[in-house]
Amino acid sequence: MRNWVLEGLLLLVLWNGLTISALAVDQAQLQSINQSWSQSAHAFADVNCSSCHQNSSTKQVTQRPNHESCRSCHESQVDTFLLGKHGIRLLEGQTALTPALAHLPMQAAAHNKQMNCNTCHDVHSVKTLPASVDSCLTCHKDTHSLNYKNSRHAELLREEGALPRPSTVSTTCATCHLPRQTSASGTVMVNHNNTFTLLPRDRMVKEVCMNCHGMEFAYNSIFDDDLVESNFARPPTLSMDTLKMVRALEKQRSGNSQSE
Amino acid sequence: MAKTQRSFLSLSALFNVRNTVIVLCLLVMGWLGAAFALDHKTIFLPGVTSNGHLLFEASCASCHEGFKPVSNDTCMRCHEAEMATDAHGPKKFRDLRWAAELEKLEVLTCTTCHNEHVHMFDRGVHLKPDLCMICHEGIIQGELASHKGFSPDGCWTAGCHNFHDHRSISTGFLRQSMGQADMLPKPALPARTFKPELTAPPQPDLGKELLGGQA
Numbered sequence: 001m002r003n004w005v006l007e008g009l010l011l012l013v014l015w016n017g018l019t020i021s022a023l024a025v026d027q028a029q030l031q032s033i034n035q036s037w038s039q040s041a042h043a044f045a046d047v048n049c050s051s052c053h054q055n056s057s058t059k060q061v062t063q064r065p066n067h068e069s070c071r072s073c074h075e076s077q078v079d080t081f082l083l084g085k086h087g088i089r090l091l092e093g094q095t096a097l098t099p100a101l102a103h104l105p106m107q108a109a110a111h112n113k114q115m116n117c118n119t120c121h122d123v124h125s126v127k128t129l130p131a132s133v134d135s136c137l138t139c140h141k142d143t144h145s146l147n148y149k150n151s152r153h154a155e156l157l158r159e160e161g162a163l164p165r166p167s168t169v170s171t172t173c174a175t176c177h178l179p180r181q182t183s184a185s186g187t188v189m190v191n192h193n194n195t196f197t198l199l200p201r202d203r204m205v206k207e208v209c210m211n212c213h214g215m216e217f218a219y220n221s222i223f224d225d226d227l228v229e230s231n232f233a234r235p236p237t238l239s240m241d242t243l244k245m246v247r248a249l250e251k252q253r254s255g256n257s258q259s260e
Numbered sequence: 261m262a263k264t265q266r267s268f269l270s271l272s273a274l275f276n277v278r279n280t281v282i283v284l285c286l287l288v289m290g291w292l293g294a295a296f297a298l299d300h301k302t303i304f305l306p307g308v309t310s311n312g313h314l315l316f317e318a319s320c321a322s323c324h325e326g327f328k329p330v331s332n333d334t335c336m337r338c339h340e341a342e343m344a345t346d347a348h349g350p351k352k353f354r355d356l357r358w359a360a361e362l363e364k365l366e367v368l369t370c371t372t373c374h375n376e377h378v379h380m381f382d383r384g385v386h387l388k389p390d391l392c393m394i395c396h397e398g399i400i401q402g403e404l405a406s407h408k409g410f411s412p413d414g415c416w417t418a419g420c421h422n423f424h425d426h427r428s429i430s431t432g433f434l435r436q437s438m439g440q441a442d443m444l445p446k447p448a449l450p451a452r453t454f455k456p457e458l459t460a461p462p463q464p465d466l467g468k469e470l471l472g473g474q475a
Contacts (some may be wrong), residue, residue, distance in 0.1 A: 025470060034464050044456035049466035061469040083338050085315055091338075092319040101315065128452075168449045180450045188450040195312070196341065200383065201419060206428030211448045214440030215433075223419055235442070242420050245406055246434045 024063060033124050040126040041164075047073070052123070070117045076183075078117070081192035086115050099139045110139040128165040132172035133157070147231035148173060169212075176208045216243055307377035310384045323376070335370040347426045365394045373423075382417060389413035392421075 025033065037043050042051075052065040062069075067090065071078035082091040089097045096114040099106035113119055120135035121128070133154075137145060148154050153171035166172050174190070177198070181191050191197075197204045201222045209218035220236035220243070221227055227236060295303045302318050309317040316322055323334050336343065343349070348367050353359055366372045375386040385391070390413040393400075400410045415421045422429050 027471065030467065030470060037464070038461040041454050041456075043461035044458050045454075046457050046462060048462055049464050049470070053466055053470060061466065063470065080341075083341070088338075089316050092316040092322045094316055094319055097315060103311075103314070165452055165454075168451045169447050175449065180452065182450050188452050190452075193341070200416075200422050200425075202422055202429045203425065210428075210437075210444070212444055214442055214444060215437035216440065217442040243434070243438075246431065246438060249406065249431070250435060250438060 036122075036124040040124060042124075042126050067117050070123075076189045077192050080196070081117070084193035084195045086194050087192070090116070102139075104140065105142045106139050107141050113139060128174075129163050129170075129172075132166050132170075132174035132178075136173040136177075143229050144231050145173070147229070147233065151231040151233060153232065171212070176204065179208050181207075219243065305377060308379070309377055310380050312384055313376060330371055330376070332368075332370050335374070343424060345427060346424045348423055361395050365391070389417045392416070392423075 037049075052069045053063070054061050067078050067081065067087070078087075081087040086097060089095065089101075096116055098112055098114055100111040117123065120131045122130065133148070137148070153175075157166075157170050157172060160167060160170060163170065166175065177194050178190055178192055179197055180188055182188050197207045202219075205215070205218045205222055209222060213221075217236060219240055220238040221232060223240060224236055224238045227234070227238075292303075295301070299318075301320050304320070305317060313323075323330050325334075350368060353362055353368060362368065373387050373391065374384050376384075378386045380386055381389050392415045393412045396415070397412070398404075399407050400412060402408050416423060420429065427433065
């Protein structure tokens with residue numbers, strides 16, 4: 001019995017030791033982090049180590065700040081993240097989402113990744129371009145996701161070359177699934193609710209596709225399941241009945257107005 | 261003697277059945293109690309959870325306050341943004357032309373159409389897909405020539421109508437956007453800009469505190 005207790009205590013100590021060493025960084029890692037941070041938007045916005053790694057009132061240092069820390073500056077981004085599938089478990093007081101819990105096909109190597117801001121964002125370099133494609137593809141391996149790299153959208157992004165953040169013409173995974181929105185006050189923010197534009201599909205058309213594409217092109221693309229799966233590998237071939245009806249209505253109305 | 265033996269046997273049989281029932285009841289209660297205490301709440305789920313809520317189905321308190329019915333406020337805690345421009349919202353039914361329609365289907369209560377843990381058709385709707393016919397049957401019966409003879413269950417399942425948000429699917433919007441080029445002349449994606457506050461990066465203000473030991 002005593003042996004059991006002793007073994008348990010030993011295991012607990014070992015486990016603590018392991019988790020601490022997994023969280024802590026060594027001198028070389030710290031140097032590389034500082035290097036990356038010193039060129040980042042955070043550094044130039046005077047966001048220093050302590051801004052995220054130290055509690056302002058208790059002065060307690062934390063190795064792994066979480067979404068609460070990011071929220072002190074990026075409120076609407078974090079709030080929308082918490083409403084989508086990526087963040088809802090955190091909002092509801094559950095353990096973070098991991099790809100293992102997902103119902104879509106996910107990369108086996110990523111199964112244990114815990115979903116938080118820094119799962120997708122390199123918080124020290126603060127480059128949002130990797131977060132808009134590469135981070136997604138670290139976990140997602142459904143056909144639509146895997147086909148992105150061969151799509152015209154990806155080709156456009158490649159033609160743009162190196163960017164600090166996606167431009168106004170870059171079409172990344174995030175352009176459609178975590179779209180930029182302009183608030184009433186004119187601030188541009190990224191809606192991190194990844195399920196917001198997904199369904200119904202007309203919401204994707206209005207919020208996303210029609211930023212660049214005409215309405216008919218957008219509807220004839222988004223309602224073609226094969227085309228969606230191929231990640232829009234070709235122009236749409238669908239000719240939706242709804243649009244035919246609107247065209248007929250238009251013809252009838254202009255006919256009426258001519259006869260009047 | 262043989263008779264006494266038999267009655268004794270049947271008595272003990274009865275005794276055993278009663279015991280078995282008691283033991284089974286205790287086992288079930290113990291099992292449920294343990295599940296509750298150990299936070300394995302998924303065993304209390306009365307049915308399959310819809311796709312949208314599946315990831316946090318073990319968090320009963322997210323939607324349920326004891327045994328009270330789920331209220332609109334509960335749903336709006338997360339779904340406010342989707343409902344911002346609700347085409348079938350309170351504003352519509354304050355209008356006297358439509359107010360009486362609520363007696364046919366109380367659509368101002370979320371759970372009228374969106375129940376949970378029951379079979380869903382699509383979009384988290386548990387009512388049969390022809391639910392629009394409760395009020396709009398006339399549309400397919402000749403009131404609107406272009407829709408005469410349409411299938412009663414196709415309004416939203418075919419992707420043409422969206423109960424809550426018809427901004428991008430209304431006839432007005434579609435007519436106005438007909439004939440647009442495949443690529444619009446100018447992409448309308450907003451730019452994200454960054455104005456640096458400093459001309460040079462500051463010195464990092466933490467160092468040794470982040471090395472080793474402190475979690």
